[in-house]
Amino acid sequence: MGHEERARELFLEGQNCCQAVLLAFQPELGLETDTLLRLAAPFGGGLGGMRENCGAVSAMLMVMGLLTATTDFRDTQAKAALYQRMQQLVAQFEAENGSHTCRELLGLLKGERPAPSPRTQAYYKARPCVGLVESAARILDQALEGAL
Secondary structure: OOHHHHHHHHHHHOOOHHHHHHHHOHHHHOOOHHHHHHHHHHHHHHHOOOOOEOHHHHHHHHHHHHHHOOOOOOOHHHHHHHHHHHHHHHHHHHHHHOOOEHHHHHOOOOOOOOOOOOOOHHHHHHOOHHHHHHHHHHHHHHHHOOOO
């Protein structure tokens, strides 16, 4: 099963958008499930339910950081290159989905912060999140293959 399908499956099992994408790349990351679940938990609902940055986008950046970032904080060239790469990933996500902001992706008004909803058929029909986690995983795959 590919990353895109795995992210979809994880979201449909009840993971938030960030958890679904991050866990889809668990084999490459080499981190424990519990660690990844805890790390990504606060990023659901667009940063803790504030409907800001989409959790799937946050996960894209986490995965790329874990796989490609330097640990030398003094290396400003590497930092600039990483930031440019992250901006490209977000731009690709925006090109595919229209925004990287949870509120805009869900059609909510600024300041509107609905509580987490039970995962029902109506929930999945009303939200684009399944497609967003698939998009994030696909973009990550393309970037990791050097296609982006």
